[in-house]
Amino acid sequence: MYRLVYMSTPRRPLSGEELTGILAAATKNNDRNGITGILIQDQKRFLQYLEGDQGRVEQTFARISMDPRHHAIFRLKSGLIVRRQFPGWSMASKTVDHSASLTSAVRELVKGCDRDVAEELLSFAAARDRAT
Structure with a gap:
C-alpha cells in the first residue's frame, strides 16, 4: 500500500458547484482505481491524502498536477504504508x-x-494555519 500527501493552491476561488464537481470526479476516478483518501479545502489551499496502488496513486497525482485549477503543488509526503487509513472513503471531503x-x-x-499518520496530517494543517 502506498500513500501520497500534497498541498496545492487554487488559482482562483472556486464556487461551491465547482468544488462539488471536483469531489464527484475524484470519487468516481478513485472508486475505479482503488484509491481512498481525504480532501480538505479552505479556498486558500487543498490538502489531500491519497492511498492505494503506487502506480495509480502517482498517476492520479500527475493528473492533479496538470489541472489548471491548481498551482503551487507541493508533495508533502509519499511512501509505503502498512494499511489503508481511510478504507471506507473513496474521497472524504x-x-x-x-x-x-x-x-x-x-x-x-x-x-x-494510525497515530503517526494523524499526527503528520495535523502537523501539515497546523503549519498552514500558522502561515495564514
Missing part, C-alpha cells in the same frame, strides 16, 4: 471556511487513523 482552522477539520477526519 471537508470544506473549511477560510477563517476557520484547518487543524480542526483534519482532527475530525483522522480519528480512525
Whole structure:
C-alpha cells in the first residue's frame, strides 16, 4: 500500500458547484482505481491524502498536477504504508471556511487513523494555519 500527501493552491476561488464537481470526479476516478483518501479545502489551499496502488496513486497525482485549477503543488509526503487509513472513503471531503482552522477539520477526519499518520496530517494543517 502506498500513500501520497500534497498541498496545492487554487488559482482562483472556486464556487461551491465547482468544488462539488471536483469531489464527484475524484470519487468516481478513485472508486475505479482503488484509491481512498481525504480532501480538505479552505479556498486558500487543498490538502489531500491519497492511498492505494503506487502506480495509480502517482498517476492520479500527475493528473492533479496538470489541472489548471491548481498551482503551487507541493508533495508533502509519499511512501509505503502498512494499511489503508481511510478504507471506507473513496474521497472524504471537508470544506473549511477560510477563517476557520484547518487543524480542526483534519482532527475530525483522522480519528480512525494510525497515530503517526494523524499526527503528520495535523502537523501539515497546523503549519498552514500558522502561515495564514
